[in-house]
Amino acid sequence: MREKIRLGDVCTVVTGSTPKTGIPDYWNGDIDWITPAELNEETYIINGSERKITELAVRKTGLKSFPKGTVVLSSRAPIGKVGIAGKEMxxxxxxxxLICGPRIYNEYLYWxxxxRKEYLISLGRGATFKEISKKIVESVEINLPxxxxxxxxxxxxxxCRHIVDIKREELRTIDLLLNARFVELFGDPMQNTHGYPVRRLSEYIEFITSGSRGWAKYCTDEGTEWFITIKNVKDCHINTNNIQKINVPYNAEAKRTKVKEGDLLISIxxxxxRTGVVTKEISEHGAYINxxxxxxxxNKELLNPLYVAYFMESPAGKEQFMAKNQSAVKAGLNFKSINSLHLLVPSLAEQNRFVNFVIQVDKSKSAIQKSLDETQTLFNSLMQEYFG
Incomplete structure (x- = not known):
């Protein structure tokens, strides 16, 4: 039987402080000093910091270090980031x-x-921003075999986590492969090294519209169709995982905003x-945009939508979006801005050659993603078994 015990009974909980930023002699030294902003969901061992302090800062302000192996836990802005100190810092x-005593293994505490991230967040106190105190952390109970x-x-x-990391890296490598293949076939899109014709997107647009406002009342977990939002559109694809379901009002507004296979979606x-192209699966399921x-x-006789998506996600496309963003008081694009976008126009055969490559690579990517999802499910179930 596992013994449940307070963290304060098996760990020493310590906090840190910030030397005065207005004293230059305290900063840009060679001593590691971390902040919560440096940690992310994949942080494990922390071997350094972005900002460094000096020996003078330590001596004059009485800062206390924590030893290698300490489990660091962000207690505010935000609560719940975790890592393990790879050195004294x-x-x-x-x-x-949390400096672990002899009864608790630091990596076990890390996991x-x-x-318990959501639980820790729920313990936060404070009117301006939520924070967990030393006393709260010490009172948290843990099953301790x-x-x-x-x-x-x-x-x-x-x-299990190592397998997840490998799968994620494989997906990142595939994305790099696609970008490399784009440059291999079409040259540097910023320089137009192949001398392709440069055309306005408006020359090829047969229909353009924006999505619907105020459809929250139609969103329901029992919905029969999909409501595509900006979070679903990225990297030339439309992700249907966790997509919002909707019961659509079959009116003129719905007819206008229902997508068809091959439609190019761009965040405005x-x-x-951010771009994505509507697949046959999405079109047949029934989907609408916000x-x-x-x-x-x-005009698909002249442009392959997926080629256009990849061009718009390339440096040449992103530069145009950045320029239009900088010129606006509030980030946003209207139809005039969309129509004025420029792109390189290779022959349709050249475009299709690249798109066929993308389709084949996406099959491999889907298999890797499926394996990743299965491994992540296993990992989550193990976490629940051990700590639930």
């Missing part, structure tokens, strides 16, 4: 760090805190220029 006041069992659990979780607010997206129907 210092931190700012945004942490409540426990990762599994024997030290040997803790290490066995960590070994299993680390192996916030993160401008007001943050524009739907463009192109």
């Amino acid at each position: 210092y931190c700012n006041q945004g942490f409540k760090n 426990f805190l990762k599994s 024997s030290l040997s069992t803790q290490k066995e659990i960590v070994d299993i979780l680390n192996k 607010t916030a993160d401008l220029g 007001q943050h997206l524009t739907c463009i129907r192109l």
Whole structure:
């Protein structure tokens, strides 16, 4: 039977502080001093910091370091980021760090805190911003098996996490491969090294519209069709995982905003220029777009929509979106801005050659993504088994 015990009984909880930023002699030294902003969801071992402090800062301000192996936990802005110190270091006041005693293995504690992020956030107190105090962290209870069992659990979780990391890296490598293939076939899109004709997108647009506003009332988990939002559109694809379901009002507005196979979607607010192309599956399922997206129907005898998406995601396309964003008071594109976009226009045969390559690579990508999802599901179930 696992023993449940307070973290304060097996760990020493310490916090940090910030030397006065107005004293230059305290900064740009060679001593590591971390902040919560440096940690992310994939952080494990922390071997350095972005900002460094000096010995003078330590001596004059009385900062206390924490040793290698300490589990660092962000306690505000935001709560719940976790890592393990790979060396002795210092931190700012945004942490409540746990120096492990002999009864608890630091990597076991790391995974426990990762599994308890939402719970830790719920413990936050404060009117201006939420924070968990030293007392709150010390009072958190943990199931504590024997030290040997803790290490066995960590070994299993680390192996599973390693597989997840490998799969994620494979997906990143595939994206790099597609970008490299684009440049191989069409040259540098910024320089137009192949001398392709440069045309305005408006020359090929047969239909353009933006999505619907105020459709939240139609969104429901029991919906029979999909409502595509900006979060679903990225990197030339439309991700249907966790897509919003909707029961559509069959009126003129719905007819106008329903997408068809081959439609090019571009984000027109916030993160401008995210692209995706509507697949046969999405079209047949039935899908509509919200007001943050524009739907463009192109002359497919001259342009392959997926080629256009990749061009718009290339440096030559992103530069245009950045320029239009900088010229606006509020980030956003109207139809005039969309129509004025320029692109290189290779022959349709050349475009299709690239798109066929993308289609084949996407099959491999889908297989890797499926394997990643299965491994992530296994990982989550193990976390629940060990720490739930």
